[in-house]
Amino acid sequence: MAGSTRRRGCGDVVAAVMVSGKIVRFDRARGYGFIAPDHGGEDVFVHVRELDVEDVTTGARVEFSVVDGERGLKAYGVRVLGSENGNGASAAARPEDPTTEDDTYEVISAADYGRLITDVLLSTAPTLTGTQIVEVRRRLTELARGHGWVD
Numbered sequence: 001m002a003g004s005t006r007r008r009g010c011g012d013v014v015a016a017v018m019v020s021g022k023i024v025r026f027d028r029a030r031g032y033g034f035i036a037p038d039h040g041g042e043d044v045f046v047h048v049r050e051l052d053v054e055d056v057t058t059g060a061r062v063e064f065s066v067v068d069g070e071r072g073l074k075a076y077g078v079r080v081l082g083s084e085n086g087n088g089a090s091a092a093a094r095p096e097d098p099t100t101e102d103d104t105y106e107v108i109s110a111a112d113y114g115r116l117i118t119d120v121l122l123s124t125a126p127t128l129t130g131t132q133i134v135e136v137r138r139r140l141t142e143l144a145r146g147h148g149w150v151d
Contacts, residue, residue, distance in 0.1 A: 018063040020081075024116075026056055035062060035075055040123040046075040053080050058108070110141050113150045117141075 019037050021044070026033030031048040033056070044066055056062075061082055064075040108116075117137045121128055128136075144150045 018077075018079075019066060020061065020063050023056055023058055023060045023062060026058060028055065033058075035064065035078075036119070036123075037066075042073060044073040044075045045069070045071070046078055050076045050078045051080065052078060056080060059112075107149065107151055110145070110150045113141060113144055 019039070021035040021037040023046075024034050024036045024043060026046075033046055034043040035046050036043050044064070046062075046064070050064070060080055062075075062078050062080050064078040067074050067076060114137050117140055118133060121133050121136060141150060
């Protein structure tokens with residue numbers, strides 16, 4: 001795939017080389033999620049059919065190509081990096097009791113949530129000061145705790 005350009009039925013190829021990023025959300029029940037590219041920009045839709053593993057978890061590092069689809073950017077040819085147990089994440093990153101209900105979500109630690117917030121803030125608003133980032137993280141973490149999103 002690297003260096004090639006090709007058309008797919010779903011749109012024009014945006015990245016003919018592999019792009020790296022991280023799974024920021026993935027709904028196993030619905031079979032899709034989103035990848036945050038390392039270079040920044042909008043998140044990229046990914047369908048389970050495009051993954052090289054059967055299951056992937058939030059935070060998994062991936063390489064992929066991008067097409068501009070009818071509804072936005074879509075990943076294809078997604079390769080999970082560093083898959084130690086064949087599912088897209090190290091064993092430590094897997095939830096203890098994964099559920100299959102449609103309206104469930106993975107609870108993460110406050111520290112992991114803080115790192116995710118920092119990554120988003122640095123990529124979308126690089127002019128924020130350290131003090132501003134700390135305050136935004138504190139307030140968002142309070143909100144997340146109140147909703148049970150972090151432990």
